Amino acid sequence: MECIPPVAGCSIHWMHSKTFFLDKQVLFPTLVSNLSRRMNLKGKIRSLISLLVFFVSFSSTALAAEEVRWFDPQKTGLLIGIFITIVLVFGFILYGKKKGSLKIRSIPGLEAMDEAVGRATEMGKPILFSSGLGKMERVATMASMNILGSVAEKIAEYNTPLIIPNYDPMVTTVAQEVVKESFSKAGHPESFKQENIYFVTQSQFGYVAAVDGIMLREKPATNLFLGTFEAESLILAETGNSIGALQIAGTDSTIQLSFFIVACDYTLIGEEFFAASGYLTKDPLVLGSIKGQDFLKLIIGILIIAGGIFSTLGYNFLINFLGK
Amino acid sequence: MRRQIPIVVCFVFGIFMLAQFFVSHPLLTRGYQNVLDWMQIIFVFALLVGALSFLILHLDKISKQQKEWGYNLVALAGLAAMVFLGFFKGIQKDSPFLWVFDNLQVPMQSTMFSLLAFFVASAAYRGFRARNFQSVVLLVAGVLIILGRVPLGEMLHSKIPESATWILNVPSMAARRGILIGIGLGSIATSLRIIVGIERTYLGKG
Amino acid sequence: MPVLPKYMKLNLDRRIIFILMAIAVIFPLVFKLGLPNKVTPEVKNLFGQMESLNDTSVVLISFDFEASSFPEVQPLANAILMHCFSNNLKVIGISLLAEGTALGEKVLKENAAKYNKVYGKDYVFLGFRPQVTATILALGEDFHKVFPEDYYGGSTADLELTKNIKNYKDISLIISVTDGDIPFSWINYAVARYNKDLAVLATAVMATSFYPFLNSGQIKGLVNGLKGAAEYEILLKKPGMGARGMDAQSMAHLLIVLLVILGNIGYWMERRKK
Incomplete structure (x- = not known):
């Protein structure tokens, strides 16, 4: 292989190799089209594994001549942890699919979502949704968009105005798409107002000033703060409180949770925020993954207790292993 | 196909990023470096999208002379002024751009940040009420930390800062770690759902 | 039962709280208190x-x-x-x-x-x-x-x-x-x-x-x-600036504690009244 590692453009170089074209023309499209086809989950997983095997086998032949260090032993503990996580989460996803419906405990903040939307409709006032300061690559922002999808569907049914000021341009585009789709799903595409979902600024307190201003001018009946929030959480929630809005908040920041708890009516704590989309849509696949999450928590709990006992007795093998 | 392609792209990159963390294969390392470059490039384009969205929104409101459209005009004037100053007068020391930044933006934003002190006071006044046993525990812990984190606490009693540190490092830390573990697991499960295409609302193609 | 004075009512006007906070912060910045600080x-x-x-x-x-x-x-x-x-x-x-x-x-x-x-x-x-x-x-x-x-x-x-x-x-x-x-x-x-x-x-x-x-x-x-x-x-x-700021922060914290006490006195008096 003529590829020279330090050259950045060499990725283009190897793409022109004969082997790649042979594989690319025959195997790759087949695998991708398999994945795109409407097939069951098992079939999809099988196609995904084939695609993965394709990439691994291709890469090993393409760079066989180079010295390859396949695995860093320092990451063994982490790899095992991820493997267990994947097995449990997907195991429960399959279980959820098989069973059709799974029950998870009641989450007051999500139960109140209907009340929040209904209240705004009754009062004839808008609903304000903020996904905070998160960029699109953050899982909390994706979770926020997932909740927005469900909430927007409800909002569309009641024909209530929905205002979404955004901190990130990418999030703005995604939020517009999500709400548009939800309004169409609810059978009210005509009620979708793109101009109500807009980019404000990428300055933290500039954003706060804008959202506070919107709250004071538009007087929304409901504020939904779901996403990544930092020091601005209390300013937003207190302003919302001062205008008498019903407020539901959820964030992945532990410290800001305490501010939201003080100033909001309902707060989604910890993983409740990530479970919200499954809870609202009752999708068995999502609910299955939440069950898997619970089992992982159980395993972590056992490991914490075991680690505590062993290290108190002077045996540090568990800590040493997990520390890797 | 419009729905499937983003899911496939998401899956391939999700698995790739996971794999490259564990495998030190040169191909993956190079691919990873390319991904990092692309992330930065895409971000710059996203900023352009943001600026355009900002312009369109405010121009639309001004042209329709919607309620309080004067504010939209101020926003656009601010944007135009900073772009003009930045491009034509530079952003070096003693430039008008930096003057505006130091003398307008910094004090205005600091003012917004300082609101936190006022809101903390009003939230504490409203929130810390001894309604039942749990709220009494919360109240006592809160007061100890409020006093223990400033020199005043030390002046009142040497045990106050110690108690505050203990509360922060033991019960509060345990609770935070518990929540953090939940958040971590929630993030992992959500990521996995996104990678395999179960969760796709964020694509706008639920 | 005595009638509650206005400042002890549960919903003390937040503007009063804001003014008190402003005074608590500004005063130590103007008149240096020099409170001793301990290193953590x-x-x-x-x-x-x-x-x-x-x-x-x-x-x-x-x-x-x-x-x-x-x-x-x-x-x-x-x-x-x-x-x-x-x-x-x-x-x-x-x-x-x-x-x-x-x-x-x-x-x-x-x-x-x-x-x-x-x-x-x-x-x-x-x-x-x-x-x-x-x-x-x-x-x-x-x-x-x-x-x-x-x-x-x-x-x-x-x-x-x-x-x-x-x-x-x-x-x-x-x-x-x-x-x-x-x-x-x-x-x-x-x-x-x-x-x-x-x-x-x-x-x-x-x-x-x-x-x-x-x-x-x-x-x-x-x-x-x-x-x-x-x-x-x-x-x-x-x-430097940190030490000076700590005086103001101490006063702000003290005010918050006083507000919490005040809020609770008001709350308990109202509860007894009910």
């Missing part, structure tokens, strides 16, 4: 770690803050920079937030001038790079690819301080001076992936988020808001 172990640890570095050590300081929090982060940045320059450590300044660029450059230059440090040899400022995650990860792979030029357009391959920096291996300590959650990205990517030492200097409202990582050893030092800055100034034996 986390600040002492960072100070000790900084002391253990020698004049060949390179410290990467990331000014991860915005204009809004500048009054609180400036004493933090000043304290750490004074320590770096007084110990002849080499400093590389960057910013992961656009607004932190001009402010970061300002504090870096001001402090370097105090110690007669030479640009390019003792310190450099590389400016802003967008996309936090990608920048942190890329710095671990190829430093010059992320920052081919410094803030002023000079090549980093030519500057004496940066020409031999390839990645995190050539950096002794990363310090994030922050008002947000960017240290989480430093922890997730620079610490977890590249095993690099990190210290965090954060505003008080954010600092509490980082304590779990301090205890787990993922952060080597944590300086918490104005109080932390004041403590660092004590260790440096150079009282």
Whole structure:
């Protein structure tokens, strides 16, 4: 292989190799089209594994001549942890699919979502949704968009105005798409107002000033703060409180949770925020993954207790292993 | 196909990023470096999208002379002024751009940040009420930390800062770690759902 | 039952609270109180770690803050920079937030001038790079690819301080001076992936988020808001803006406690009345 590692453009170089074209023309499209086809989950997983095997086998032949260090032993503990996580989460996803419906405990903040939307409709006032300061690559922002999808569907049914000021341009585009789709799903595409979902600024307190201003001018009946929030959480929630809005908040920041708890009516704590989309849509696949999450928590709990006992007795093998 | 392609792209990159963390294969390392470059490039384009969205929104409101459209005009004037100053007068020391930044933006934003002190006071006044046993525990812990984190606490009693540190490092830390573990697991499960295409609302193609 | 005075009613007008808070903050800034401050172990640890570095050590300081929090982060940045320059450590300044660029450059230059440090040899400022995650990860792979030029357009391959920096291996300590959650990205990517030492200097409202990582050893030092800055100034034996700010913060905290007591008296009197 003529590829020279330090050259950045060499990725283009190897793409022109004969082997790649042979594989690319025959195997790759087949695998991708398999994945795109409407097939069951098992079939999809099988196609995904084939695609993965394709990439691994291709890469090993393409760079066989180079010295390859396949695995860093320092990451063994982490790899095992991820493997267990994947097995449990997907195991429960399959279980959820098989069973059709799974029950998870009641989450007051999500139960109140209907009340929040209904209240705004009754009062004839808008609903304000903020996904905070998160960029699109953050899982909390994706979770926020997932909740927005469900909430927007409800909002569309009641024909209530929905205002979404955004901190990130990418999030703005995604939020517009999500709400548009939800309004169409609810059978009210005509009620979708793109101009109500807009980019404000990428300055933290500039954003706060804008959202506070919107709250004071538009007087929304409901504020939904779901996403990544930092020091601005209390300013937003207190302003919302001062205008008498019903407020539901959820964030992945532990410290800001305490501010939201003080100033909001309902707060989604910890993983409740990530479970919200499954809870609202009752999708068995999502609910299955939440069950898997619970089992992982159980395993972590056992490991914490075991680690505590062993290290108190002077045996540090568990800590040493997990520390890797 | 419009729905499937983003899911496939998401899956391939999700698995790739996971794999490259564990495998030190040169191909993956190079691919990873390319991904990092692309992330930065895409971000710059996203900023352009943001600026355009900002312009369109405010121009639309001004042209329709919607309620309080004067504010939209101020926003656009601010944007135009900073772009003009930045491009034509530079952003070096003693430039008008930096003057505006130091003398307008910094004090205005600091003012917004300082609101936190006022809101903390009003939230504490409203929130810390001894309604039942749990709220009494919360109240006592809160007061100890409020006093223990400033020199005043030390002046009142040497045990106050110690108690505050203990509360922060033991019960509060345990609770935070518990929540953090939940958040971590929630993030992992959500990521996995996104990678395999179960969760796709964020694509706008639920 | 006595009729409750207005100030003891449950819903004390928040404007009164705001005025009281303004007085509590402004008074100590005008009339110096000079309350004694005690140094916490986390600040002492960072100070000790900084002391253990020698004049060949390179410290990467990331000014991860915005204009809004500048009054609180400036004493933090000043304290750490004074320590770096007084110990002849080499400093590389960057910013992961656009607004932190001009402010970061300002504090870096001001402090370097105090110690007669030479640009390019003792310190450099590389400016802003967008996309936090990608920048942190890329710095671990190829430093010059992320920052081919410094803030002023000079090549980093030519500057004496940066020409031999390839990645995190050539950096002794990363310090994030922050008002947000960017240290989480430093922890997730620079610490977890590249095993690099990190210290965090954060505003008080954010600092509490980082304590779990301090205890787990993922952060080597944590300086918490104005109080932390004041403590660092004590260790440096150079009282400055941090110490002054602590008087105001003490008064603000005292007011909050008084408000909590007042609120509870009002609450209990109203309950008895009912």
